[in-house]
Amino acid sequence: MSYNKAPSITAETINQKVRIFTYEPCGEIVRHARRLEKEIYENPGSLPFQEIIYCNLGNPQALGQRPINFFREVLSLCDNPSLIDRDEARALFSPCALKRARKIIESLPGRDSGSYTSSQGVRGLREAVADGIAARDGFPSKPDNIFLTDGASSAINMMMQILIRSHEDGILCPLPEYPLYSASIILHGGTMVPYNLTEDSGWGLEIFEVKRCLEDARASGLTIRAMVVINPGNPTGQVLSITNQEEIVEFCRKEGLVILADEVYQENVYTENKRFNSFKKVARSLGYDHHDLSIVSFHSVSMGYYGECGRRGGYMEICGFGDDVIDEMYKLASLTICPNIAGQILISLVMDPPKLGDEAFEIFMVEKEETYSSLLKRAKALQKAFSGLEGVSCNKFEGAMYLFPRLRLPQAAIKAAQLEGVSPDVFYAHRLLGATGIAVVPGSGFHPVSGTSHIRCTILPGEETITAMVPRLQAFHEAFMDEFRG
């Protein structure tokens, strides 16, 4: 018998599907930022900035967004239900929060918040979510079709696991894309079939382009299972027009494709002439029901005015799947037994917030509006700053939480990047970070049309932070352009 003294597991011997995908929002730029942070900590004053501004992730509360007080009160009470009936609690919690917490606790297994729940989520909380969807769309929604999930990411992974059978199964995805999609498709052994969004028309989705991609993919032997649509867009920030959504619905219906509707930014729409419409609403408005078309809608507690991303809460609404498929999804969900309870509670609050007439309503609305108006102010300030930079054009900001400015860099910069073996956007983003402490994601992490360079920058830093970072960004960019102008 041979003795294998050395551990047998190395990066070369693990599942290579894990190695080949990339996920840049948490990737190399973050490692670089952490190294700088360590340097600041160990040698204060050694760098030209005092802190890293993390613009790489849509992480609202890490950048100072205040949580909605009502949500936190309810969570806090549900975590410790014995508080609810204590007299002293009235000094710390609003009557509305006490009432809501009591109702939620009543709906939980064992009337406590520490039990496993149904793998689909607590029925009472799914009812709240379904009612919220129905109120939003004007069409009915059933709790049986709702799966509560640990954020949208785990729901998206689950749908890929259900849909993908082999590498001959393709999933249509927009480019630029949120890289969870390509990663999840690779991990589950399928093939990503990209369709390009058109930057010149504000990252518009052209149905003839999607159709061309579908037909090419089919001609190459792929079976196309589903079409991913991210609306509002990430990283591109556009909001689809209803006409566009109708085209997509008609297309997917004709072609027998599931619509995987990433609708996590549904409460991040900032433009007056557009509003969010769910794909289910658009389909039902066209007269199509669950016999005509399969739609999965993903939502999350991470974005919007709530921004509770560390909680990992979300739902998916499954329309147009048979009970046999839902049973299999339930079984798959049961492998991790249930989504976490705080996330389940939060998504029910997001979909059923205080209403007009509730005592908590006024304060809730003030908090919500403050967050929105501040987000809009910050987006405008950053958009203006990027647009004012030499060689940079910036998309119109309609929704979501990101700007995705395009960089037209001097040839010498492109050559310098080549010499370092990286793409120009990666070169630029690391130089920006090293000079200013501002961490943005190189656009190539979102796989845009090749030959173009972008960066993704969240609009979330606080107003004061943006005021401080804009001059640093401008000074860096000017120096960078001067250095490489040639």
Add this chain to the structure above:
Amino acid sequence: MSYNKAPSITAETINQKVRIFTYEPCGEIVRHARRLEKEIYENPGSLPFQEIIYCNLGNPQALGQRPINFFREVLSLCDNPSLIDRDEARALFSPCALKRARKIIESLPGRDSGSYTSSQGVRGLREAVADGIAARDGFPSKPDNIFLTDGASSAINMMMQILIRSHEDGILCPLPEYPLYSASIILHGGTMVPYNLTEDSGWGLEIFEVKRCLEDARASGLTIRAMVVINPGNPTGQVLSITNQEEIVEFCRKEGLVILADEVYQENVYTENKRFNSFKKVARSLGYDHHDLSIVSFHSVSMGYYGECGRRGGYMEICGFGDDVIDEMYKLASLTICPNIAGQILISLVMDPPKLGDEAFEIFMVEKEETYSSLLKRAKALQKAFSGLEGVSCNKFEGAMYLFPRLRLPQAAIKAAQLEGVSPDVFYAHRLLGATGIAVVPGSGFHPVSGTSHIRCTILPGEETITAMVPRLQAFHEAFMDEFRG
């Protein structure tokens, strides 16, 4: 162009790997129980019992186990940090909890509990976990080697995803097994290589049997990547002796296998002459370090005296993997961005509970001891009840949360089961549920040696519930045996 009016996704057209695995603890027995529950709700008095007793899952708090108050206080404060500095909070929260919550909040990104954290979990909380492991084992543990996870299940899924490259990769697993393992191996496209535990020696693990399975598997062309050991055992309730663990360590070291150590029941040991030893401690005590052997230890907040399963918190400690592999694991974890924050906080509390000298210590110990002594009482009562049934033998209960009694059923019962197209244990479990409302998992869901029949029953129902359920169990069993005695 052809119009596909019908949705294209049916159980026949989804990923068939999802269809073929089974996960009985949340499977058909639960669907049956839910139907009965609905019947009780809609037609009170129509069944010979008033409620379902869910003995299918180790779900402590759903069955009445009280949470540890200190843990809940800290969670409650972390959910709503503005409480911490309010004078009124002193009436509701202990000084110890206020202090701990303040410390945790200081360690979180943005000093709030709603942000995304590192994909590996908050560093400060990982430090608490690593310190707890070091104190438990007497050997150092590094926060860089800790991944906080949404319960142990998601960690186990992640390791299978890392280790399995194709169906030619095998993972050694005990039979009877916790079916997450076979399910996860199937889903990730690998091959489960079972080794039998020996019921006659109290579900002992015989290393020659494991070796035989390894060699047979290798002879058939498989590459064996890892060996799963569940200690204390699920569903089998045994605690491994240190000699046995040493054999396993030597074996895995010689054969170059990763030890996947499911140690989630480490605080559920009830026998006086055995105690829990982590595999890492055993390996280090033998003088082996991370150069000699790769070990992954899984732990969770779901079990023990805490039983906070709905929170979905846990950790895995990774020993003997290179930084390159840890980087890939980090990337994989980053796909769902981070584990939920309440689970992260709880696992830090579980590994760093109040200590002697802390003001909260005394109450904490009282609560903990009450839970333990009650668990032991309940286990004994159930074990006695099962052992007293005709044709039933029951394993000695050493650890974990389950009894796994063996049924020797009359031939006529076996024939009746055959006629219904199910195995005898399934037949028995559904008859038991229909007659008494007691939901247990048919043993075949854990894949024991074929030809044997078992059921898995958790010891968790409250003492009063057990007192009430035992006579129902006995009466049912007697009637069942009479019916089929022939």
